[in-house]
Amino acid sequence: MKLRSLERELEKLLPLDTPDARLEQYRTPPSVAARLLFHACMRGDIVDRRVCDLGCGSGILSCGAALLGASEVRGVDIDPRSIEVALNNVERIGKVIQFLVADVGDERVFKGYTCDTVVMNPPFGAQRRHADRPFIDRALAIGNMIYGVFNTGSLSFVQAYIGNRAIIEEVVRGKFTLPRTFAFHTHERKEIEVEILCLKRR
Numbered sequence: 001m002k003l004r005s006l007e008r009e010l011e012k013l014l015p016l017d018t019p020d021a022r023l024e025q026y027r028t029p030p031s032v033a034a035r036l037l038f039h040a041c042m043r044g045d046i047v048d049r050r051v052c053d054l055g056c057g058s059g060i061l062s063c064g065a066a067l068l069g070a071s072e073v074r075g076v077d078i079d080p081r082s083i084e085v086a087l088n089n090v091e092r093i094g095k096v097i098q099f100l101v102a103d104v105g106d107e108r109v110f111k112g113y114t115c116d117t118v119v120m121n122p123p124f125g126a127q128r129r130h131a132d133r134p135f136i137d138r139a140l141a142i143g144n145m146i147y148g149v150f151n152t153g154s155l156s157f158v159q160a161y162i163g164n165r166a167i168i169e170e171v172v173r174g175k176f177t178l179p180r181t182f183a184f185h186t187h188e189r190k191e192i193e194v195e196i197l198c199l200k201r202r
Contacts, residue, residue: 001068007034009067013089016058016082024123024131028060028149032121032174036147036196037064039172040117043198045145046070049116052142054104054135059086059097061119066095073097074115076104104138118143124151133161140165144201149176152193162199170198 001009010030040046047069053062056075063086066073075097077083083099090097102109122135132150139146140162150158152173159168176192 003034003038006038006064006067007031009093010034010060010064013060013063013092014058014085016085018081020079026176028057028121029177030060032149032176032194032196033060033064035172035174036119036149037061037068039170039196039198040119040145040147041068043145045117045147050074050114051117051119052076052113052115054118054120054138055122056086056099057082057121059089059099061121062086062097062099063089063093063095065117065119066090066097067093070117072115074113075099076102076109078103103134105134110138110142113142115143116145118146119148120146121149124154136161140199140201146197146199146201148197148199150195150197152195155195155197158197158199164202166199166201168197169200172196172198 007030010033015027046065048071050072051065051070053075056062056077059075062073062075075086080101083101086099118139120135120139123131174194176194177189
């Protein structure tokens with residue numbers, strides 16, 4: 001599947017109707033999701049690989065991984081409403097994905113679980129400082145390769161935070177277009193520069 005074809009398929013998926021600002025539930029733009037997944041695919045980290053989507057939301061990264069030929073996909077999100085939308089979306093694409101309502105910090109949920117590749121668009125920490133840290137920790141605990149969307153300028157923080165646990169192999173830059181979603185937003189649309197970081201666990 002080509003990049004543009006993947007993006008078109010992801011554009012058909014349903015977003016969350018009533019996002020929660022506290023959870024930073026911004027829809028991952030199909031263009032960003034497609035770029036992350038296609039890049040991971042070109043590096044050999046999606047096809048026939050076990051993929052976990054941390055903070056899966058409406059399941060856009062999970063569905064994309066399944067469409068690209070992942071052998072197994074698991075999506076995890078703390079919000080039951082998000083999982084309902086994700087289940088609806090997976091029915092639309094006709095694939096099998098396991099979705100779980102759980103906190104990424106819950107050790108019991110992930111006990112004994114490993115995967116080949118983690119994909120994620122963690123909270124940027126706008127509402128709760130360091131909200132992305134549990135996602136980074138869990139990703140490094142379960143996956144060999146990690147692809148995550150981070151706010152531009154986060155590279156030095158991520159490098160310092162992961163320490164010797166992983167190396168950042170690549171940085172892919174993109175734009176995250178945010179429509180006016182919450183009452184405190186002052187613009188109808190805002191473009192945020194983002195970085196897709198590719199991490200390899202040591």
